[in-house]
Amino acid sequence: MTRAWIAPSLIALCGAALATVQVLEDSPGAAVGVLLLFLALAGATSPLVFxxxxxxxxxxxxxxxxxxxxxxxxxxxxxxxxxxxxxxxxxxxxxxxxxxxxxxxxxxxxxxxxxxxxxxxxxxxxxxxxxxxxxxxxxxxxxxx
Incomplete structure (x- = not known):
């Protein structure tokens, strides 16, 4: 993995962790929202937008x-x-x-x-x-x- 992907990967992993917490707390809707937000942030900070x-x-x-x-x-x-x-x-x-x-x-x-x-x-x-x-x-x- 190149260092260009480190920050987006960490953002996506944090989003997945927070979404998992939401699922465990019986909030699947919140989990989806959190995951989508963090995936959007990961995409925006990735080299893909350039x-x-x-x-x-x-x-x-x-x-x-x-x-x-x-x-x-x-x-x-x-x-x-x-x-x-x-x-x-x-x-x-x-x-x-x-x-x-x-x-x-x-x-x-x-x-x-x-x-x-x-x-x-x-x-x-x-x-x-x-x-x-x-x-x-x-x-x-x-x-x-």
């Missing part, structure tokens, strides 16, 4: 060709999830790099953030912004439509 990641080198190559932003992210990051949610369908139009799966991507993020792996870091035309306003990212996507 478009498919590519390596940093491939993302940089694609960005140079089409001008679209490169977003460096990692699973479990609330700010990355916020950016992904606020971009909506437009999220498919940027190049996503999971820094936990790509050491070159992690190095690129550290290089522009004083040695820290602060995400999301968005790079457009060689200029990086850390945790930018999602509207700014939308503008960058629209500019390269």
């Amino acid at each position: 478009p498919r990641s590519v390596g940093a080198a491939e993302a940089q190559r694609r960005s140079a060709a089409d001008g679209r932003p490169v977003v460096y992210w990692r699973p479990g990051c609330a700010y990355c999830l916020r950016l992904r949610a606020r971009l909506g369908r437009e999220a498919r139009r940027v190049h996503w790099v999971d820094i936990w799966r790509d050491p070159e991507g992690a190095a690129a993020v550290r290089a522009v953030n004083g040695g820290d792996e602060t995400v999301p870091t968005v790079v457009v035309a060689g200029r990086a912004r850390t945790n930018p306003d999602p509207e700014w990212v939308r503008e960058q996507i629209a500019a390269h439509h």
Whole structure:
């Protein structure tokens, strides 16, 4: 199991444990509600809600060709999830790099953030912004439509 799945797995296990308690207390309806809530939280924090990641080198190559932003992210990051949610369908139009799966991507993020792996870091035309306003990212996507 990769570390990207640790938090979602723990959330799902906690939900299953709480649902089991509810069943033992003769509350099957509450058990279903608790389990569904925790499964939804597990799904929201999983890598499944993000478009498919590519390596940093491939993302940089694609960005140079089409001008679209490169977003460096990692699973479990609330700010990355916020950016992904606020971009909506437009999220498919940027190049996503999971820094936990790509050491070159992690190095690129550290290089522009004083040695820290602060995400999301968005790079457009060689200029990086850390945790930018999602509207700014939308503008960058629209500019390269």
